[in-house]
Amino acid sequence: MKIFSDREPIVALASPWGESAIAVLRISGEGSHSLLERVFKGSKKPVNVPGHTLVRGTLCGAGTNQSIDDVLLAVYKSPASYTGEEAAEIFCHGSLAVIKAALELLTVNGFRPANPGEFTLRAFMNKKMDLTRAEAVNEIIRSRTDKARALALNRLNGSIETQINEIKDRVTTMVSALEVQLDYPEEETENDFDFIKEAGDAKQRIERLLSTYSAGRIIQEGISMVLAGRTNAGKSTLFNLLVKEDRAIVSDVHGTTRDYIEGAISVEGIPVRLFDTAGLRISEEPLEREGMKRTRNLISGASILIYIVDATQGLTTEDEEFMARYRDKVKIIIVYNKIDVHPEGCPENGVPVSALSGKGLDLLNKTIVMTAIGTSAPDASEAVIDSIRQKECLSNAGRGLDDFMEGIKGHMPLDVLAVCLKDTVDALGELTGEVTSEEILEKMFSKFCVGK
Amino acid sequence: MTMDFDAIVIGGGHAGIEAALALSRLNFKTLLITQNLDCIGKMSCNPAIGGLAKGNLVREIDALGGQMARLIDATMIQYRLLNESKGPAVQAPRAQADMYEYACLARWVMEKQAGLELFQDTATDFLLNSRGDEIRGVVTERGKSFTCRTAVLTTGTFMEAKIFIGNYTAVSGRIGEPAAMGLGPNLSKMGFTLGRLKTGTPARVLKSSLHFDRMTLQEGDKAMIPFSYFNDSIERPSVPCHITHTTEETHKIIRDNIHLSPLYGGKITGIGPRYCPSIEDKVMRFPERQRHQVFVEPEGLQSEEMYLNGISSSLPEDVQEKFLRTVPGFEDMVIMKPGYAVEYDYVDPTQLSPSLETKRVQGLFIAGQTNGTSGYEEAAAQGLMAGINAAMKMQGKEPLILSRAEAYAGVLIDDLVTRGTKEPYRLFTSRAEYRLSLRHDACDMRLFEKAMAVGLHGEEAAERLKNKKNTLEEIKTLLAERKIKTGDAQKIGQLKSHTGESLAVALKDPLVQIKNLGIICDTLNGRDPRHLKQVELDIKYEGYIKRQEEQIKRFERLESLKIPEEFNYDTVTGLSTESREKLKKIRPVSLGQASRISGVRPADISLLLVYLRNPCKQV
């Protein structure tokens, strides 16, 4: 069980999760100022300035100089801070992309995502708060644990919580099978437990849960999606269909669309920024060439490329060459349009659509969701993991399993590898509750006969 | 004789021996009261010391200044390192003892120990102060009253004990020895909660009546490796064991007669061990198993009595004889002593502090089987710790409490006093969370200094520890500096893929073994194989050891948060009723211990943390 027993540096978003002009990230903990140096490049170093100072600078990844955002850093020295510890607040721009990048940057650089109420708890422990507020703190701790897991795992109700328990069960069974091999001589134990298979299985389940994390993020933050293809393939027609509005000009003249048009839609709950673009063809005309350049730029920055092929014409080598350039950069969906006139014109790997009649739109939407989040969209009752803390726990659990499997393949003895599984059990335990060694023994003896 | 002592130890079993020796060696005037001086150090059951996790305990006892390792080193008749083919955490030494020599030597060491007196009698009651919360002395069956400042109670399987063989019962703690009556009811009167446990032992049979050619031979290792860090080698005869197994017919006879078993007939109400079950239990609980292993072990060099490990029974003697004869090799077997079960009083160990002192009566310590454990090693480890802590108390010092991350003895005692036990508790490798750090080869490095601080180890230990550390460092440097050349790979095939690397790096490969490296690295030759092995394990599993150290750091955070003795749980609003009751009963010394009490919820631990950090005591 990991509870509030440490002073390690923690970070959390102090302003609400959402678009705003400015967002505030709060940091506290021993050594957090020197840790900040890894990611904060400013006019002064936070360790060197006095308390209550504002420092301007940029947030950027250690080693890389890729900056995430220009920020203001408020530096607080112990004990003159909210928590009483060395602390800081980062004021950054309030776009979700920036907030997310900043939080991730800080967590990979040594800041642990704070537990709910942890800042207040630290403040209390460092006597920054008087006793009259003790009850309030009590409430906070209660909510961390009793309301529980309801809150901490707030979205983890229903099927996903069951899933975590299933994973935990599996890992515990694995640990039991491993322990029994440790304590009893070979002759006495059944030795046919397939650790690789079990660990792989558990890992897969963790991965699946982790993927709901990105689904959760995607549902909150949305994606961008570009319609591209040769001229006259029907991009603008499809665009209008998707935005449910007559926005883009449609005509049978090749090269009708010259500059891109943007629209906001929702695909099964996922916010999508949609772009209609200039059709692709060989052209000497500067304006059209500029249009095509913009198309390429847009695609490079998008999450999904919908490549539209005129089903009556079929896929050409030009189409293939074009898509090949982006294959590693974006996810591609190939849509065969105009199936109303050419119903047989769509191969297996394509999505058949008639932009004119709206036929095939359902399948297209489903394909978009699948492509965006790797699974079908979670329905309202089946919520998703969406906190970095939960993601960290799951990743740690997964890492333990990975190292365990790698060790088995490298012929490491089981007793040594148990260390990896303990990490997994601890991490899962942090998500849901406790696994004690007594429980493991209990399991072990209910199953095995024991001798010398 | 004088009647006044600093310390009195009750019971001369494996726990009592360690307690009495530790106390007298720390210069306290000590009296051992035991029912029969000729039974000091007797092995009631298995003629062996060590085994998985238990072997580690024996070495810990040695590192902490106890006697058990030296006793077995001097009397072993077979040595094996168990699990050598498995990983480093589960390797453990085990030795067959000449149990007669062992007991004889134990008694002799006690007789020679300055400051220790031995007295044959049965303790029946305690003298307490007027408030009844502090020990003053011990009263015996023959009406003697001895005074003391501390007492260590180690009654083993004897307190209010009864033995069972089919329909036969006797008031006895070990076959042929009377039970110790009187103390149990008096402990209850003092307010202690007692319970009943049972355990069993197999028949002993005549060696010349067995057909060893129908069994599998099990030899010991070629070299006997000392348990004690103070012995460098052992030259003793090695005697083999034999393995056979039960048959379907054996099981049928047992099933047909199960109603005659005192356990199944309802005569025994005490709870038996799951992991050392009687053959009746094994047959009834695992009907799908077609056979169970039986080890035939010698009890001594000058005895024809053989111990049948794995087949303890309390069925009537004629049934025992009948089913034993269905085991290959036992067809003409002659029973010398029947198997039997024993049922006895134990004290709920959650009534103890981690120092093994009772919370109810100051100065009274309890150790060994009385606390619900089974096994000689478990008993000895507790006896030693109780002895040390009784001494610490009289010196006005803090008790020595070992953590779960530094000793199996720490795991054992923490489990007992925190969670209690409903059945005879036996130590397992798997009870420990941080096994890689509890390896038996490094007990000296973990514990010598503690024993030196206590006063049970002196110059010699310091010297040995220093030398060992230097040697290990030397070997590590050697391995780090020696690079593998192409020529080396020709001599040792496994090194092929490691040319250019240092030997230290190559050793991380599971296929590369330090014992083979002498061919290419002469400076490794002639070194103590124990040292080489220890370095090898350190290097091979370095990454995992580091990982475990991280886990230990996390664990220690809560351990280091102490709960004051007078802490009032009633002032903590918001604690769940169940947690509050449990906490008040166990009175954990740290938040870490509190978190291990079964039934105490994590939410309540968080809450406690807040209140502990809170400087004001009024709410």
Ligand SMILES: Cc1cc2nc3c(=O)[nH]c(=O)nc-3n(C[C@H](O)[C@H](O)[C@H](O)COP(=O)(O)OP(=O)(O)OC[C@H]3O[C@@H](n4cnc5c(N)ncnc54)[C@H](O)[C@@H]3O)c2cc1C
């Ligand atoms: C039938 C039987 C089966 C066993 N089976 C197993 C097994 O399967 N596995 C296993 O690991 N261990 C087994 N053992 C247990 C093992 O013997 C003990 O765990 C170990 O000996 C405990 O050591 P101890 O010092 O606590 O007590 P013991 O070795 O029992 O010694 C207690 C000593 O104290 C003396 N004594 C007791 N009360 C008093 C008193 N009031 N006054 C004076 N002296 C007193 C007794 O005479 C005895 O000498 C078995 C023991 C018995 C008898």
Ligand SMILES: Nc1nc2c(ncn2[C@@H]2O[C@H](COP(=O)(O)OP(=O)(O)OP(=O)(O)O)[C@@H](O)[C@H]2O)c(=O)[nH]1
């Ligand atoms: N039959 C049929 N015709 C379609 C369909 N979709 C588009 N068209 C027609 O195809 C022609 C070109 O459509 P646009 O949407 O303008 O094509 P575009 O890809 O945007 O073309 P550019 O902007 O020139 O690159 C128009 O005449 C559309 O009416 C369809 O699903 N079925």
Ligand SMILES: [Mg+2]
């Ligand atoms: Mg267009």
